[in-house]
Amino acid sequence: MKHGCTAVPGESVPVNPDDLRVVETVHGTWVYHLARGGAFRGLCGALVMNTAILLDGWGRSSGNTSLRERWCAECAKLGGIKTGLESRE
Numbered sequence: 001m002k003h004g005c006t007a008v009p010g011e012s013v014p015v016n017p018d019d020l021r022v023v024e025t026v027h028g029t030w031v032y033h034l035a036r037g038g039a040f041r042g043l044c045g046a047l048v049m050n051t052a053i054l055l056d057g058w059g060r061s062s063g064n065t066s067l068r069e070r071w072c073a074e075c076a077k078l079g080g081i082k083t084g085l086e087s088r089e
């Protein structure tokens with residue numbers, strides 16, 4: 001009976017205050033950070049805004065290589081996210 005509850009871009013979904021989210025710098029430079037709940041600051045303190053990117057997509061390119069996305073190492077560390085870019089177990 002589950003309907004697909006994937007987040008749709010532009011649709012606001014209730015957030016758990018402890019949930020990590022992938023957010024984007026407000027500077028529009030394709031640098032991504034992590035934030036908890038509805039915070040507008042990343043874990044590293046950067047000002048951020050929402051994205052439609054799922055946590056699962058952290059560290060993965062959208063496929064558009066011209067964007068040169070970057071993923072905040074500080075946020076990854078603070079959020080306990082394994083980027084896969086360093087040591088792979």
Ligand SMILES: [Zn+2]
Pocket residue numbers: 032033034042043044045046072073074075
């Ligand atoms: Zn950050």
